Amino acid sequence: MIKEIQSKSLLRKHNKVDSWFLARYGMNLYRGCQHNCAYCDGRAEGYYVDGEFGEDIAVKVNAPSLLRRELDPRRKRVPLKKGFIMLGGGVGDSYQPAELKYKLTQQILEILFAENWPVHILTKSTAVKRDLDIIKKINEKTRAIVSFSLSSVDDHLCTIFEPGVPTATARLETISFFKDNGIACGIYLMPVIPFISDTPDMISAVMQKARDHKVDFLVFGGMTIKPGRQREHYMKILNNTFPELVDKYEKLYLNDKWGSAAGDYYIRIHQLFSSLVLEFKIPPRMPQPLFQNFLAQDDQVIVILEHIDYLLKLQGIKSNYGYAAYQLLKLAEPLTSIKHRLNRIKGVGDKIARVINEILETGTASLYQDLISKYTSTV
Numbered sequence: 001m002i003k004e005i006q007s008k009s010l011l012r013k014h015n016k017v018d019s020w021f022l023a024r025y026g027m028n029l030y031r032g033c034q035h036n037c038a039y040c041d042g043r044a045e046g047y048y049v050d051g052e053f054g055e056d057i058a059v060k061v062n063a064p065s066l067l068r069r070e071l072d073p074r075r076k077r078v079p080l081k082k083g084f085i086m087l088g089g090g091v092g093d094s095y096q097p098a099e100l101k102y103k104l105t106q107q108i109l110e111i112l113f114a115e116n117w118p119v120h121i122l123t124k125s126t127a128v129k130r131d132l133d134i135i136k137k138i139n140e141k142t143r144a145i146v147s148f149s150l151s152s153v154d155d156h157l158c159t160i161f162e163p164g165v166p167t168a169t170a171r172l173e174t175i176s177f178f179k180d181n182g183i184a185c186g187i188y189l190m191p192v193i194p195f196i197s198d199t200p201d202m203i204s205a206v207m208q209k210a211r212d213h214k215v216d217f218l219v220f221g222g223m224t225i226k227p228g229r230q231r232e233h234y235m236k237i238l239n240n241t242f243p244e245l246v247d248k249y250e251k252l253y254l255n256d257k258w259g260s261a262a263g264d265y266y267i268r269i270h271q272l273f274s275s276l277v278l279e280f281k282i283p284p285r286m287p288q289p290l291f292q293n294f295l296a297q298d299d300q301v302i303v304i305l306e307h308i309d310y311l312l313k314l315q316g317i318k319s320n321y322g323y324a325a326y327q328l329l330k331l332a333e334p335l336t337s338i339k340h341r342l343n344r345i346k347g348v349g350d351k352i353a354r355v356i357n358e359i360l361e362t363g364t365a366s367l368y369q370d371l372i373s374k375y376t377s378t379v
């Protein structure tokens, strides 16, 4: 059932620009998702989506007027920070079937274009093609990135685990469509499905397709299954389709409240990912040219430190860069005002302070460029 609602607010400010999606702000135009993916954590109780997640959709029909108001600088005591506005993820895909009727995403994109905001769209739907014109206009003015999430490139598996969305093949074709139109595209290979799409062959198949379709980056992540509605729904589908795996899941997901897998599962799949992504030479994080100039200076420092941290860890090297980034987030003053005492901040030290100063002075760091160059194809 579709229910039209008047929401009180729209823009969600993130505590920090996350280094996966590069989003400063996000929004949900819909609550509930007709795509109804088996593993979707939007149906977990913690997100407070009422009703049957895949069928009962709340539509924020006043979203465009809310956004105009929330972006209006005259209404702000503290100006909004620079950064990408993310459309997608959360508790409902912005291009689920309801969008074809309500066109909220399209109206939001028009507003973001008028107000000069860069946009990152994450979807599983090919319906995003409808908005090519406005996406191109945003990209010419600031930046628009269109990313797709996949759990595999096996179309049969898609029909089981992502019953309401076009097949992986159709999503990959949509990537080519946007690339041909000059729009940068990423793949979020999230989540890989334990014992099904987390194998070397399955991950290699995604990477090969990513290369074939010239994606700009590929971000990887494992599955979480939170106890309650999410777990019940997923296990019901698993029991109907792969009953032989039910015991293995019971042992892997031990009802941790965050839904995390037990033991070293995530370490193992990341080790596998790290060797494959190096072989296929696909950047495992959004490359800097795509976000350069679109973040506030301190946010850019944090993102680059987190990217360095991730790239080092992918190569099996111990890193303090993530911890240093975490400590910088607690500071009230701008980094440029404390350049000479950065090394005294907990977790930073001389070496990381030099990297931070290099980023502040040049916009990047040679260590970062060296690390990311390993994932850049010269072909």
Ligand code: SF4
Pocket: 033, 034, 035, 036, 037, 039, 040, 041, 042, 089, 090, 091, 092, 093, 124
């Ligand atoms: S498309 Fe995204 S939000 Fe919608 S059901 Fe699938 S995982 Fe959840």
